[in-house]
Amino acid sequence: MTKKFFLILGIFLLFHTEAFAEEEKEKEAKEKSESEITVVVSATRTEKSVSELGKSIEVVGQKEIAGRGYKTLSEVLVNSPGMFITSTGGYGGESGIYLRGSKTEQVLMMMDGIEVNEPMGIGRGAQAELISLGDVERIEIVRGPASVLYGSDAIAGVINIIGRKPKPGSGANLYFEGGSFESYQELANFYIRKNNSWADFSVSNFTTKGISSASSELGNQERDGYENLSFSVRAGFTPWDWLELELLGKAINTKTDLDTVSLISGLPEDDPNYTAEGTKFLYGAKANFYTGDFQQKLEFSYADHLRVYKDEVDSAHPNTFSDGDYKSTFQKISWQGELAGSANQSLIFGIEYEQETGRSKVEGESDWGAYQDEFPEKSIITRSGFILWDFHKPSYGFLVGGRVDDNDKFGFHQTGELSGYLKPWDLGPRFRMSLGTGFKSPSLFQLYGIVGGFQVGNPALKPEESWSKEIGIDQELLDGNLKLSAVYFEVLYSDLIVWDNASYSYNNIAKAVSQGFEAGITAQPIPSLDLKLTYTSVDARDTETDEKLIRRWGEKYGLGIAWRPNKKVELNLWGIHRGKTEDDIFSYPAQRVELEPWTVVNASIRWQVSKPLALNFRAENILDEEYYEAYGYGTMPQTFYLGISYNFEGK
Ligand SMILES: [Ca+2]
Ligand SMILES: [Ca+2]
Numbered sequence: 001m002t003k004k005f006f007l008i009l010g011i012f013l014l015f016h017t018e019a020f021a022e023e024e025k026e027k028e029a030k031e032k033s034e035s036e037i038t039v040v041v042s043a044t045r046t047e048k049s050v051s052e053l054g055k056s057i058e059v060v061g062q063k064e065i066a067g068r069g070y071k072t073l074s075e076v077l078v079n080s081p082g083m084f085i086t087s088t089g090g091y092g093g094e095s096g097i098y099l100r101g102s103k104t105e106q107v108l109m110m111m112d113g114i115e116v117n118e119p120m121g122i123g124r125g126a127q128a129e130l131i132s133l134g135d136v137e138r139i140e141i142v143r144g145p146a147s148v149l150y151g152s153d154a155i156a157g158v159i160n161i162i163g164r165k166p167k168p169g170s171g172a173n174l175y176f177e178g179g180s181f182e183s184y185q186e187l188a189n190f191y192i193r194k195n196n197s198w199a200d201f202s203v204s205n206f207t208t209k210g211i212s213s214a215s216s217e218l219g220n221q222e223r224d225g226y227e228n229l230s231f232s233v234r235a236g237f238t239p240w241d242w243l244e245l246e247l248l249g250k251a252i253n254t255k256t257d258l259d260t261v262s263l264i265s266g267l268p269e270d271d272p273n274y275t276a277e278g279t280k281f282l283y284g285a286k287a288n289f290y291t292g293d294f295q296q297k298l299e300f301s302y303a304d305h306l307r308v309y310k311d312e313v314d315s316a317h318p319n320t321f322s323d324g325d326y327k328s329t330f331q332k333i334s335w336q337g338e339l340a341g342s343a344n345q346s347l348i349f350g351i352e353y354e355q356e357t358g359r360s361k362v363e364g365e366s367d368w369g370a371y372q373d374e375f376p377e378k379s380i381i382t383r384s385g386f387i388l389w390d391f392h393k394p395s396y397g398f399l400v401g402g403r404v405d406d407n408d409k410f411g412f413h414q415t416g417e418l419s420g421y422l423k424p425w426d427l428g429p430r431f432r433m434s435l436g437t438g439f440k441s442p443s444l445f446q447l448y449g450i451v452g453g454f455q456v457g458n459p460a461l462k463p464e465e466s467w468s469k470e471i472g473i474d475q476e477l478l479d480g481n482l483k484l485s486a487v488y489f490e491v492l493y494s495d496l497i498v499w500d501n502a503s504y505s506y507n508n509i510a511k512a513v514s515q516g517f518e519a520g521i522t523a524q525p526i527p528s529l530d531l532k533l534t535y536t537s538v539d540a541r542d543t544e545t546d547e548k549l550i551r552r553w554g555e556k557y558g559l560g561i562a563w564r565p566n567k568k569v570e571l572n573l574w575g576i577h578r579g580k581t582e583d584d585i586f587s588y589p590a591q592r593v594e595l596e597p598w599t600v601v602n603a604s605i606r607w608q609v610s611k612p613l614a615l616n617f618r619a620e621n622i623l624d625e626e627y628y629e630a631y632g633y634g635t636m637p638q639t640f641y642l643g644i645s646y647n648f649e650g651k
Contacts, residue, residue, distance in 0.1 A: 042110075042140040042160040044390055044399065045149050046295075046338050046348055052392035054399065054419035054432040056082070056143040056470065056487055056518065062164065065133055067562060067572045069177075069604060069618045069641060071185065071206060072228075073109070073128040073139070073161065079558055079576060081518045081534040082143045082157075086551050086583075086629040087129065089213025089268070090636055091183075091206075092226030092256035095129040098552035100143060100491055101514025101540030102156030106440055106464070108146070110160045112234070112248055114284045114301040117153050119328035120358040123497070124153065124443035130254045130278055132230045134187055134204035137164040143518070144489070145438025145468050147415040148403045151352070151384050155438035155466045156491070163234055163248070166191030166198050170650040179618075179641030181223075183208035192650075199235040204228070214259035214268035215634045217626065222270040224257035244288040252280040258309075260317065263367065266587030267632040274311040280304065293340040297350075303330045311364070322364025324373075328444070329357045348401075349387040356380050358444045373450045380444065382407045396422045405439075409447065410462055413439050430474040432487075438466040446497050446506045458505045467492045486519040492543075512549060514540035532560035548582065550592070551630065555579035559601075568608045575601035583631035598627030616643045 038050045038059050050057050060076050070076050074095040078085045086096040097104040105123030109116050109131075117126045133139075139161050146154040170192035177185040189202040206228045214220040234248040256278070260271040281304040289296040308325045311317075336350030359377040364370070388401030398420035405413045417436035423429070442461035449457035472487030496510035516538040523531040536556040540549040557577040564570045577599045584590040604618040617640070624638035 040140045040142075041113075041162070042142050042146070042158050044348060044388060045297075045336060045350070046346075046390075048390070048392075052397055054397070054421040055434050056472065056489075058141040058143070060139040060141070062137050064560075064562075065136060065139075067570060067604060067606065068574055068602070069616070069643070070133055072133065073131040073159070076133070076139055077128060077141075077159075079560070079574060080141055081520060081536050081556075081558065082538075083536070084538070084552055084554070084556065084578070084581070086633075087635070088630050088633040089215075089224060089259065090211040090226070090634055091208050092129060092210070092224075092228070092254060093213055093633065094127070096551060096630065097125075097128060098538075098540075099156045100468075100489055100516065101512065101538050101549065101552050102466075102491070102493070103552070105153070105443070106156040106438075106466075108150050108154040108158050110158070111250060111282060112163050112284060113160065113286070113299065114248075114250075114282045114303060115150075115153070115330060115332065116280070116282065116303060117330075118305045118307075119330050119356040119444055120305065120307070120326040120360055122443065122445050122449075124356075124440075124445075127278070128159075130228065130252060130280070131161065132204050132206065132228055132252065133161070134230060135164050135189055135200060135202035135232050135234075136161055138162050144434055144470060145415070145417070145436040145466050147438040148386055148388065148401045148417045148436065151354070151382065151403065151405050151415075152407075152439060152441040152463065155440040155464060155493075163232065164200065165234075165236070166193045166200050168193045170194075172648045173645065174647075175643060175645045177641055177643035180639035181209050181211060183639075183641070185643075196238040197236065200233070202230075202232045204230045210257065211634045211636060212259065212270065213257070213634060214270055215628070215632050217634075218267060218269075218632060220259065220268075220270045220634070222259070222272050224259060225255075226257070227253075227255040229253045242290045244290070246284075246286040246288075248282075248284045250280070250282040252278070254278045258311075260311070260320070261586050266585040266591070269316070271311065271317060272314050275309070277308045277310075279306045295338045295340075297334075297336045299332075299334050301330075301332050305329070309362075319365060319367050322362060322366075324360065324362030324364070326360040327358065329355075331355050344393055345389070345391040347387065347389055350385070352382075352384040352386075354382045354384070356444065368452075371452050373452065375445075375448065375450055378444050378448050380408045380441075380447075382441070395424065396420065405441075407441055407463075409459070410441065413441075413463055415439055428475075431472070432474070433471045434468070436468050438468065440464040442497055442506070449506070454504065456499075456505050458503075458507060461497055461506060462495055462508050464496050464508070465494050467494075481524045483522045484520070486517065488515075488517055490515040511543035512540060513543050514538060514549075514552075528564040530560070530562040532558070534558035550582050550584050552581075554581035570606045572604045572606075573601070574603075575599065578627075578629075583628070585631060593631050595628050595631060598625050599623065600625055600627070612647045612649070614645045616645070617641070618643070 084098040087093045105125035109126035142158045146158040173189040175187035185206045187204045191200045210225045212220040213224040231251045236246045238244045256276045258274045262269045284301040287298045311322045332354045334352040338348045340346045357379040360375040363372040384405045386403035402416045415437045419434035421432040441463045447457045468491040470489040474485045491514045493512040495508040498510045500507035519535040521533045540552045560574040580597045602620045606616040608614045620639045
């Protein structure tokens with residue numbers, strides 16, 4: 001009897017387990033195919049699958065952002081192929097972004113399509129270190145010029161942060177995290193989607209006592225804290241099938257303690273009372289019209305940036321104080337249409353009107369005496385038109401397009417691009433290539449800037465230009481469980497705007513060439529394990545002097561492992577190895593210094609305790625590597641964080 005019972009139980013369990021395993025397999029297969037269909041908007045301004053594009057595109061999803069505990073855009077970019085990031089001193093420290101040998105201001109950054117490059121930045125760059133990731137669904141990174149679609153600033157590439165759209169029903173997500181250096185993060189997100197409308201509200205707050213911005217290796221002790229308070233409201237409404245409306249508003253307020261640069265050594269050093277406060281407001285309104293084969297999009301966006309710097313005298317700097325503010329706005333109205341010829345092709349075209357406005361006022365005293373620099377309000381308007389033909393079939397496809405910009409200052413400028421892919425055999429390699437030109441109009445500061453009473457801006461500046469080529473190959477093996485990709489790129493930059501000592505102003509005098517490789521392997525040997533290896537190599541030089549450009553040459557190896565041993569636990573291990581490069585010491589003449597190679601490894605574990613409750617623990621820079629991204633500036637040592645999240649779900 002007992003034997004029989006166990007036999008039946010055994011058979012029952014066997015079948016039950018098998019049936020359960022089948023169910024799981026089916027579910028996994030479904031999940032996988034969904035994750036593979038990666039749709040991006042940044043490459044064509046319309047939704048397109050990555051497999052139908054010949055460009056280099058990376059998508060960082062919510063899973064990776066949450067799994068690795070990324071708080072700012074800079075942290076995401078550190079691990080991105082093709083990119084070198086240099087932070088000047090821990091959280092809130094200004095990030096340099098070097099994409100394929102370009103510099104920070106040559107990358108256009110957007111939040112849900114709203115441009116966040118700051119018109120009163122010296123070169124009009126975006127501040128990736130201040131952009132928090134509270135309610136992000138994915139981040140799209142397009143490497144290579146995208147000026148045909150976005151005009152100025154997209155000379156080297158585009159980064160677009162896409163907000164999460166709520167699922168049907170309503171709910172709230174709460175998150176709290178505490179960790180090393182008295183770092184605390186609080187995050188709250190509320191969402192609702194009912195019938196034909198949705199709304200999403202997020203607030204995030206991050207505070208830390210931080211490390212010293214000026215490196216402790218050089219004897220600096222004074223810690224530099226950072227605070228970031230961000231709000232985001234987004235809402236959508238679909239009154240009729242053919243019309244979709246979307247509104248969004250974001251506010252970011254940051255306070256960063258800074259250190260100063262010594263005029264004697266040219267190196268950063270402690271300053272106890274030097275601070276920066278930044279405020280950004282972003283507003284956007286979009287209307288999508290779906291009328292058969294002709295779809296239209298009307299968008300309005302407005303960005304308001306304010307930075308206030310204050311430095312008071314202290315015992316080490318008894319003669320130095322300053323008080324300055326930089327205010328700017330950027331507004332854009334665009335209309336675009338997409339005319340579908342068939343399922344395989346469409347024509348995308350549009351017109352845009354942009355206006356950037358800025359002013360600044362700085363007064364203070366240095367060892368050389370008192371100064372007062374006032375930059376009266378200036379404004380520049382750009383009108384643009386673009387057209388793009390998209391053709392795609394499973395075995396081949398291409399994009400060809402052009403754009404004309406008419407700028408108040410320098411007149412007309414044209415850009416063009418051509419990219420394509422060829423996949424001659426179903427299971428064989430996919431070859432791709434991309435050619436394109438990019439441009440960047442001079443910033444307000446480069447045109448009109450005043451320093452110490454001298455006019456350093458040059459109103460006769462022309463735009464910077466780029467000419468980029470890339471060829472690549474992608475291969476999928478083992479049913480798509482192993483993916484290999486490699487790309488070679490070459491970019492020529494001309495008319496680069498740099499400081500010219502001869503004329504004591506900005507001038508279009510530099511040329512640069514950058515070439516390199518990006519390669520990646522992603523593998524899913526078993527459904528619960530994701531592996532990713534990436535490699536980047538960049539050689540960027542000044543064409544005239546053949547000298548390598550600081551911070552943006554060298555190699556980077558990236559590693560990412562995500563393992564889900566069961567449904568409740570996920571482990572992440574990730575990190576990068578950065579090969580040697582060089583930096584400058586801020587002295588006259590500038591002095592080169594070699595930066596040693598370094599390796600930073602991070603790990604996290606997430607435990608889904610119950611349906612609503614999850615805990616996660618994260619250790620960053622496990623090896624406690626001491627290193628420089630920018631010479632003389634501090635980098636985070638070994639740190640630990642513990643977080644708890646709670647999700648309420650309504651109906
Ligand atoms: Ca300090
Ligand atoms: Ca001071």
